[in-house]
Amino acid sequence: MPIPARFSRFETLGAATQPQFVQRVMEIIEIIHLFDDFERKDILTLLERMTCFRAPADSPIVYEDEPGDFMMLLLHGSVEIVKKDSDGIYRQLGLVGPGKVLGEISLIDDAPRSAGCIARAELTFAVLDRDGLSHILENDPAVGCKILMVLLMMSTARLREISTRLANLLGEHVGLM
Amino acid sequence: MPIPARFSRFETLGAATQPQFVQRVMEIIEIIHLFDDFERKDILTLLERMTCFRAPADSPIVYEDEPGDFMMLLLHGSVEIVKKDSDGIYRQLGLVGPGKVLGEISLIDDAPRSAGCIARAELTFAVLDRDGLSHILENDPAVGCKILMVLLMMSTARLREISTRLANLLGEHVGLM
Numbered sequence: 001m002p003i004p005a006r007f008s009r010f011e012t013l014g015a016a017t018q019p020q021f022v023q024r025v026m027e028i029i030e031i032i033h034l035f036d037d038f039e040r041k042d043i044l045t046l047l048e049r050m051t052c053f054r055a056p057a058d059s060p061i062v063y064e065d066e067p068g069d070f071m072m073l074l075l076h077g078s079v080e081i082v083k084k085d086s087d088g089i090y091r092q093l094g095l096v097g098p099g100k101v102l103g104e105i106s107l108i109d110d111a112p113r114s115a116g117c118i119a120r121a122e123l124t125f126a127v128l129d130r131d132g133l134s135h136i137l138e139n140d141p142a143v144g145c146k147i148l149m150v151l152l153m154m155s156t157a158r159l160r161e162i163s164t165r166l167a168n169l170l171g172e173h174v175g176l177m
Numbered sequence: 178m179p180i181p182a183r184f185s186r187f188e189t190l191g192a193a194t195q196p197q198f199v200q201r202v203m204e205i206i207e208i209i210h211l212f213d214d215f216e217r218k219d220i221l222t223l224l225e226r227m228t229c230f231r232a233p234a235d236s237p238i239v240y241e242d243e244p245g246d247f248m249m250l251l252l253h254g255s256v257e258i259v260k261k262d263s264d265g266i267y268r269q270l271g272l273v274g275p276g277k278v279l280g281e282i283s284l285i286d287d288a289p290r291s292a293g294c295i296a297r298a299e300l301t302f303a304v305l306d307r308d309g310l311s312h313i314l315e316n317d318p319a320v321g322c323k324i325l326m327v328l329l330m331m332s333t334a335r336l337r338e339i340s341t342r343l344a345n346l347l348g349e350h351v352g353l354m
Binding site for chain 2: 105108109144165
């Protein structure tokens with residue numbers, strides 16, 4: 001399978017169904033409970049549509065505002081999430097590691113990346129793009145439901161976290177809306 | 178089917194598959210494009226698991242912080258969304274009307290309601306609870322995927338909106354994180 005140009009900034013490691021990647025994903029999902037509903041065969045259905053990549057420390061993974069049609073599951077290494085403030089200066093939004101899913105918002109809504117990502121330590125990650133997700137939704141909708149439910153729980157958790165921060169800030173600074 | 182106690186604050190109108198409700202839902206989803214992937218039979222699969230209710234103007238629909246295992250699709254009327262600020266004073270977060278889906282966050286993550294809702298004009302709405310959603314995910318996962326994708330697109334849109342407001346506020350008031 002040829003690697004699309006948008007992944008050319010990474011070193012391609014190939015199919016996510018290679019034993020070392022399957023094993024790593026199994027280790028990861030035992031720790032993060034978002035995937036508790038997945039059986040081993042569901043994970044394999046997902047990994048069959050994913051490709052693994054490597055990126056060196058300090059390299060950009062995703063740029064804010066660029067189009068993006070894929071999400072990443074971090075397998076090894078760490079990633080800094082950054083966003084430009086109103087003066088154009090990059091601010092750190094967070095530092096995340098193995099098990100973290102990134103990029104799912106643009107995968108879903110097809111809008112530009114809301115933040116950028118930089119590898120802080122050498123990174124390996126598995127990628128699912130929109131074609132891969134569509135293939136699963138069409139051909140194995142039961143697994144598709146499990147994947148979407150994981151994305152929904154992640155999105156919901158982030159929404160609650162950000163809403164609380166917003167409400168607190170509004171309360172403190174300008175009174176709530 | 179007996180109506181669970183948590184709906185006793187509403188007047189029960191019965192199955193959402195009654196012709197007037199089916200017709201209203203069809204009108205609504207033609208306007209809001211979130212449901213573009215749904216065929217008529219998908220909508221009926223969804224409505225088979227929904228029940229309709231009515232609530233008078235100025236009545237509480239959902240209280241902030243109460244448990245909640247259902248979401249609502251507004252068919253007629255309008256709803257004020259409110260949230261207590263740090264002084265315990267209710268602040269309006271928004272005013273929404275027909276076609277709006279409310280309550281999906283607690284349906285997904287089983288955590289208490291993040292905001293309250295009050296009917297501002299007499300309200301009719303269709304309810305899907307967690308049992309209903311689980312039934313669809315298990316028995317018709319292709320329709321389940323479509324429903325979860327709608328919830329995911331709603332959640333993603335709200336996340337982008339709130340993130341932008343938060344980033345702007347942080348930039349203005351305290352510098353971005």
